Amino acid sequence: MKFRGKITDIACLNHFTRVVTTIAKLTKTCVLQLTPDNLFFILSGKVTNGGVGMRCQLLQANFFHEYQMEGVSSELNQICLEVGPDNLSRALKTVQCAKSVKIKLSKKHCACLSISAELPTLSSVSRVVTHDVPVEVIPRRLWQEFQEDNMADFDVSIYLPPLKTMKNVVDRMKNLSNFLVMEANLKGEMNLKIQTDLVSVSTHFKDLGNPPWGEDSSQDGGLSQSRDPESMAEVTVDIRKLQQFLVGQQVNPSKAMCNMVHQSAVHLILLHEDVSLQYFLPAVA
Amino acid sequence: MPLSTISQSQDEQYVLLAILDNARNLSNILKAITCKDHAIFTATANGLKVTVEDSKCMQANAFIQADVFQEFTLKEDLVVFQINLTVLLDCLNIFGGNTAAGVSTALRLCYRGYGHPLTLFLEEGGVVTVCKINTQEPEEPIDFEFSSSDVTNKVILQSESLKEAFSELDMTSEVLQITMSPSQPYFRLSTFGNSGNAHYDYPKDSDMMELFQCNKTQTNRYKMSLLKPSTKALAISCKVSVRTDSRGVLSLQYLVRNDDGQICFVEYFCCPDEEVEEE
Numbered sequence: 001m002k003f004r005g006k007i008t009d010i011a012c013l014n015h016f017t018r019v020v021t022t023i024a025k026l027t028k029t030c031v032l033q034l035t036p037d038n039l040f041f042i043l044s045g046k047v048t049n050g051g052v053g054m055r056c057q058l059l060q061a062n063f064f065h066e067y068q069m070e071g072v073s074s075e076l077n078q079i080c081l082e083v084g085p086d087n088l089s090r091a092l093k094t095v096q097c098a099k100s101v102k103i104k105l106s107k108k109h110c111a112c113l114s115i116s117a118e119l120p121t122l123s124s125v126s127r128v129v130t131h132d133v134p135v136e137v138i139p140r141r142l143w144q145e146f147q148e149d150n151m152a153d154f155d156v157s158i159y160l161p162p163l164k165t166m167k168n169v170v171d172r173m174k175n176l177s178n179f180l181v182m183e184a185n186l187k188g189e190m191n192l193k194i195q196t197d198l199v200s201v202s203t204h205f206k207d208l209g210n211p212p213w214g215e216d217s218s219q220d221g222g223l224s225q226s227r228d229p230e231s232m233a234e235v236t237v238d239i240r241k242l243q244q245f246l247v248g249q250q251v252n253p254s255k256a257m258c259n260m261v262h263q264s265a266v267h268l269i270l271l272h273e274d275v276s277l278q279y280f281l282p283a284v285a
Numbered sequence: 286m287p288l289s290t291i292s293q294s295q296d297e298q299y300v301l302l303a304i305l306d307n308a309r310n311l312s313n314i315l316k317a318i319t320c321k322d323h324a325i326f327t328a329t330a331n332g333l334k335v336t337v338e339d340s341k342c343m344q345a346n347a348f349i350q351a352d353v354f355q356e357f358t359l360k361e362d363l364v365v366f367q368i369n370l371t372v373l374l375d376c377l378n379i380f381g382g383n384t385a386a387g388v389s390t391a392l393r394l395c396y397r398g399y400g401h402p403l404t405l406f407l408e409e410g411g412v413v414t415v416c417k418i419n420t421q422e423p424e425e426p427i428d429f430e431f432s433s434s435d436v437t438n439k440v441i442l443q444s445e446s447l448k449e450a451f452s453e454l455d456m457t458s459e460v461l462q463i464t465m466s467p468s469q470p471y472f473r474l475s476t477f478g479n480s481g482n483a484h485y486d487y488p489k490d491s492d493m494m495e496l497f498q499c500n501k502t503q504t505n506r507y508k509m510s511l512l513k514p515s516t517k518a519l520a521i522s523c524k525v526s527v528r529t530d531s532r533g534v535l536s537l538q539y540l541v542r543n544d545d546g547q548i549c550f551v552e553y554f555c556c557p558d559e560e561v562e563e564e
């Protein structure tokens with residue numbers, strides 16, 4: 001089992017740091033899955049974290065100048081580590097001006113991700129700062145949890161409004177209530193609603209557009225084709241979990257969308273050029 | 286424009302209908318009087334008066350004249366209801382209370398009468414929010430019987446000068462003592478805190494002093510905790526009038542200019558803490 005990567009471009013380093021920081025805002029611990037082509041940050045939806053799940057995919061070639069890995073075996077060429085993204089983010093933030101950063105899986109007192117940064121210097125002697133971030137190697141028998149499972153057939157898929165607007169609305173609603181109802185239909189309309197003893201608030205977004213799922217791959221396109229465009233799919237979610245997701249977004253994605261399974265789950269998807277972030281929010285009973 | 290199409294047909298049912306192009310003009314002034322959750326709204330043909338009280342010793346009033354609104358229609362002579370002010374402010378700022386130029390939240394505020402919720406329609410950038418805030422049985426606001434004929438001392442100051450003093454006030458002091466006198470020290474603010482006593486004196490011929498009308502030396506103490514909320518009004522005001530009557534009741538009137546240059550008033554009444562023996 002080997003992993004070694006090198007980032008030499010400062011823009012890539014900043015970008016990578018930003019992604020890790022975003023992850024750190026969403027969860028305290030998560031799984032870092034390394035494959036020959038991709039890095040994944042994964043949080044599988046367990047009861048202990050309220051059923052919230054996350055999956056962030058980074059194309060290694062877009063970040064790393066050198067990238068070598070050797071998995072557990074040749075047929076299962078991957079490594080799964082449990083990491084605290086906050087530790088990673090803190091280590092990366094301190095080396096923002098580095099000429100190059102090497103990230104290596106190493107064995108010290110325990111398994112570590114060693115982040116060695118070569119810092120700029122005026123003399124001929126180079127300075128290298130190394131951060132060791134402890135990680136835990138996850139045994140193979142637990143891996144099936146981290147496979148990407150297909151989202152159950154969703155009822156409605158819709159593009160999200162500008163995240164900043166959505167964040168403002170959700171922030172205020174959080175002051176008023178603990179639960180929020182998300183509603184959307186296939187006419188590009190989405191509503192955010194709260195209701196308490198004191199007040200009911202509903203925010204209506206329209207003309208958002210619906211992503212064309214499965215149109216090119218198959219004709220039937222599942223449930224959504226036969227659905228009445230006016231009819232709303234509705235999910236009640238924990239407002240803090242939704243807010244957490246919105247707070248973490250540091251850069252505006254090129255595409256933001258949301259798939260909803262009526263009364264059961266919300267699946268938020270943000271696509272950047274080289275990063276994709278998926279967030280699963282279960283419905284509250 | 287979506288706001289004008291919504292419930293146009295229902296307009297007749299409302300006893301109060303107010304339209305504002307920029308919801309900030311209302312939310313900013315209401316923010317200045319939030320010290321307790323419950324606020325009494327009194328609408329008359331002149332406009333809207335919002336009253337908040339604390340401990341039966343302090344009262345804050347915000348006056349928003351009818352002409353601040355683009356439309357202000359009242360079907361009855363007097364409409365009174367009580368509402369949770371914190372909730373109302375969250376609703377008014379649902380889009381984040383944007384300060385950027387060119388972006389503003391349009392507001393349509395409607396009330397159908399006793400027992401009905403207060404309905405707000407807010408619109409920004411094509412996104413519409415509808416809020417229904419439940420109204421409560423209005424309480425009778427305290428009458429401080431503060432009449433302008435009984436005013437003993439009065440000064441009008443540029444808010445700038447008072448802001449500075451208030452920002453430096455020793456908040457460990459339980460009270461703020463205000464001395465107004467026709468002779469030295471004219472106008473003095475004093476605190477008695479953990480780290481000692483402090484006095485702020487204003488000469489009566491200062492540029493900051495617009496009016497100085499003191500007839501009798503008066504020294505009164507006011508609970509800092511009751512006066513503290515008034516600093517929010519001070520922060521957005523341009524002038525302040527400080528008056529006391531023969532009983533020592535303090536009246537602070539703030540003149541507030543909104544984003545569109547219109548003028549609104551915020552008034553505070555505060556009872557004195559205890560009698561101070563005059564030397």
